[in-house]
Amino acid sequence: MKTIKDVFTVFKRRLGDVYDANETEALTLLVVNEISDLSKAQIKAFPEKEITVGQAESLNRIVIRLQTGEPVQYILGHTEFYGLPFKVNPSxxxxxxxxxxxxxxxxxxxxxxxxxxxxxxxxxxxxxxxxxxxxxxxxxxxxxxxxxxxxxxxxxxxxxxxxxxxxxxxxxxxxxxxxxxxxxxxxxxxxxxxxxxxxxxxxxxxxxxxxxxxxxxxxxxxxxxxxxxxxxxxxxxxxxxxxxxxxxxxxxxxxxxxxxxxxxxxxxxxxxxxxxxxxxxxxxxxxxxxxxxxx
CATH class of the missing domain: 3.40.50.150 (Vaccinia Virus protein VP39)
Structure with a gap:
């Protein structure tokens, strides 16, 4: 995974048996937004932007957990509800x-x-x-x-x-x-x-x-x-x-x-x-x- 485009390609291949194409794309966008300083609009606009080695390692750890079916909200540790931030975990x-x-x-x-x-x-x-x-x-x-x-x-x-x-x-x-x-x-x-x-x-x-x-x-x-x-x-x-x-x-x-x-x-x-x-x-x-x- 060297560029944002590569990230989407890897996630699509590795999550194809767990999520459909639209869900996979949405998950990938959410995760890249989480581990980078880029907005979702920037992620879509600049697919050739390179990611760092550290970001690539984080993305790899996340996709491994996503392959098990673990909800992305638990992996990231938070979500949004009614416009407010909430911590979430398996409890x-x-x-x-x-x-x-x-x-x-x-x-x-x-x-x-x-x-x-x-x-x-x-x-x-x-x-x-x-x-x-x-x-x-x-x-x-x-x-x-x-x-x-x-x-x-x-x-x-x-x-x-x-x-x-x-x-x-x-x-x-x-x-x-x-x-x-x-x-x-x-x-x-x-x-x-x-x-x-x-x-x-x-x-x-x-x-x-x-x-x-x-x-x-x-x-x-x-x-x-x-x-x-x-x-x-x-x-x-x-x-x-x-x-x-x-x-x-x-x-x-x-x-x-x-x-x-x-x-x-x-x-x-x-x-x-x-x-x-x-x-x-x-x-x-x-x-x-x-x-x-x-x-």
Whole structure:
């Protein structure tokens, strides 16, 4: 690998069995941008520009790992979500574009409401991408986030520091929650506190797993992905029950969902007593998110 053009040629040859041509080109562009001082536009404009020996060695180490299917985000150690930088590692899921759409839905919903002082809870925060993005865009909100994984919470705390926001991170298992509300502004036997609860919980079934790329199934944390085949909505049941006792009246529940279980998830929320339930498609036209209101 002597020039940028050579890098693209080598990556195309060595990654052809793992990624299609478009994915390989995008990965190569991302990696060259990472290890050089060149913008993506410059990389495309000057394919004959030579790379250094050190850069070539770095690129070779990266392509070896890419050949195994390891996600490039884990290799580089970071990614971007909603315009913000996030550290990622195998203890957290890699943030995805459809989750950005869920964050956008929360922001537009809050903007269109009469809320001026509100509390938000993110369930299963992982890298903290949802909670941190919301806090960054809603600086007056009080944002909390829970996760069962200590490793995930450590990463989320690092990301909060990276993005200079304050989020209260708490270890808890939503399937057996011991969550305690601190400094609640709202009294009552249910100790309701949050105006918004949001979650992107595990929802991948064993059948879904067979359709997924190995860079997800072999590298990303299974506890954040998979659910029992005989109870694919197990987390949604727990989150709905939790939300019924921790949302304020007219509080909003937002969920990212399995695209194959949209109607079933709507029916679940209806049965639990949520109102004004809206099932929304993502940019690809798939049923991927739901909003319900607690009355």
């Amino acid at each position: 957290v899921l890699i943030p995805r574009p459809e989750t950005e759409e869920l964050v956008e839905w929360v922001l537009t919903s809050v903007d269109s409401s009469s809320l001026t002082d509100y509390n938000i809870l993110d369930i299963g925060t992982g890298s903290g991408c949802i909670a941190i993005s919301l806090k960054k865009n809603l600086p007056n909100a009080s944002v909390s986030a829970i996760d069962i994984s200590i490793g995930a919470l450590e990463t989320a705390k690092q990301n909060a520091d990276l993005n200079k926001v304050k989020v209260d991170f708490i270890q808890d298992d939503i399937l057996n929650s011991k969550f305690k509300i601190q400094n609640s502004k709202i009294s009552g036997e249910n100790n309701q506190r949050f105006e918004v609860i949001i979650s992107n919980p595990p929802y991948v079934t064993l059948y879904d797993k067979t359709q997924m790329h190995n860079n997800v199934t072999d590298f990303e944390p299974h506890s954040a992905l998979f659910v029992p085949e005989d109870d694919p909505l197990i987390f949604y049941k727990a989150i709905a029950d939790f939300a019924l006792t921790h949302l304020t009246a007219s509080g909003l529940l937002f969920l990212e969902i399995n695209e194959s279980l949209g109607n079933e998830t709507v029916e679940l929320l209806q049965a639990k007593g949520f109102n004004s339930i809206e099932l929304r498609k993502d940019m690809s036209g798939r049923d991927r998110m739901i909003r319900g209101i607690r009355f």
